[in-house]
Amino acid sequence: xxxxxxxEFYKTRxxxxxxxxxxxxxxxxxxxxxxxxxxxxxxxxxxAGFAGFQWATxxxxxxxxxxxxxxFEYGTIKYQLVKFSRWKIFFSKLLVCTVYxxxxxxxxxxxxxxxxxxxxxxxxxxxxxxxxxxxxxxxFVAGIGLDSASSFIFVAITILLACWAKTSAVxxxxxxxxxxxxxxxxxxxxxxxGHFSLITRWNPFNMLNITNQxxxxxxxxxxxxxxxxxxxxxxxxxxxxxxxxxxxxGRKRV
Numbered sequence: 001x002x003x004x005x006x007x008e009f010y011k012t013r014x015x016x017x018x019x020x021x022x023x024x025x026x027x028x029x030x031x032x033x034x035x036x037x038x039x040x041x042x043x044x045x046x047x048a049g050f051a052g053f054q055w056a057t058x059x060x061x062x063x064x065x066x067x068x069x070x071x072f073e074y075g076t077i078k079y080q081l082v083k084f085s086r087w088k089i090f091f092s093k094l095l096v097c098t099v100y101x102x103x104x105x106x107x108x109x110x111x112x113x114x115x116x117x118x119x120x121x122x123x124x125x126x127x128x129x130x131x132x133x134x135x136x137x138x139x140f141v142a143g144i145g146l147d148s149a150s151s152f153i154f155v156a157i158t159i160l161l162a163c164w165a166k167t168s169a170v171x172x173x174x175x176x177x178x179x180x181x182x183x184x185x186x187x188x189x190x191x192x193x194g195h196f197s198l199i200t201r202w203n204p205f206n207m208l209n210i211t212n213q214x215x216x217x218x219x220x221x222x223x224x225x226x227x228x229x230x231x232x233x234x235x236x237x238x239x240x241x242x243x244x245x246x247x248x249x250g251r252k253r254v
Contacts, residue, residue: 003083004088005096007092008092009099011067012063012100017059018063021063021104022107025055025056025107028051029049029051029112030111030115032050034119036050043128043136046116046120047214049111049112049140049143049147050111050112050115052111053105053108053147054179057147057154058176060097060101060151061155061175061176063097063100064100064162064175066172067097068249069165069167069168072252072254073167077089078254081254086250087246089249090246097155101151101155105144105151139214146214147211149235150207152234153204153208153241154178154179156237157178157204158171159242159245159249160242160244160245163245163248163252178208182205182208185203186206186209189203189205190222190224201224202225202233204233206230207230207234209223210227210230210231214227
């Protein structure tokens with residue numbers, strides 16, 4: 001198993017996007033910080049990691065899609081199946097993607113701290129109260145934890161798409177589209193749900209709002225769910241999508 005994990009880490013580390021992601025992430029977060037520096041509520045953008053969470057998710061989708069598609073596209077999965085079962089291969093890829101998810105969120109943490117210091121300096125101290133009588137830093141760290149978990153719903157959906165489609169391009173394009181239009185689709189389903197809003201509020205796209213609702217409790221009027229309900233729904237969808245992905249991965253033609 002250790003040999004398989006090493007192979008997966010090696011392949012992930014040699015993807016071009018692996019090295020481009022940190023640089024692009026920093027530049028994009030810095031641009032957001034500069035654009036919003038005169039906003040009426042800069043603390044919101046600090047807690048939201050200067051939109052770093054959203055950008056990190058996009059980079060994560062690219063890595064995940066390539067990880068689960070490349071071996072089938074280039075036929076290298078045949079050599080792995082000689083020594084390892086499909087379930088071990090699936091689990092090793094999932095584990096590597098989990099580590100990369102944590103790595104990206106670690107970068108968001110470091111970049112946010114650095115950008116905040118460089119732009120705001122002594123303003124908006126980390127110890128200042130923000131939401132729920134908790135410090136700005138506590139809210140920020142909690143937001144990172146929530147987004148690390150909730151971004152895994154994108155991982156699960158992307159893995160499912162990658163195991164279903166023949167190329168990684170389908171999974172990448174669909175996953176990125178979800179980042180931009182998922183919230184809009186959810187709002188449409190809830191607003192037009194009428195008497196069925198009790199059901200439509202549990203759509204998977206609504207779960208993507210958990211980080212936004214943590215940073216801005218007013219989002220509860222949009223999601224119609226509490227933070228606890230969003231967290232529970234997210235966990236259920238992650239398990240469901242991963243189970244379906246594992247079944248497709250086990251049946252995918254070599």
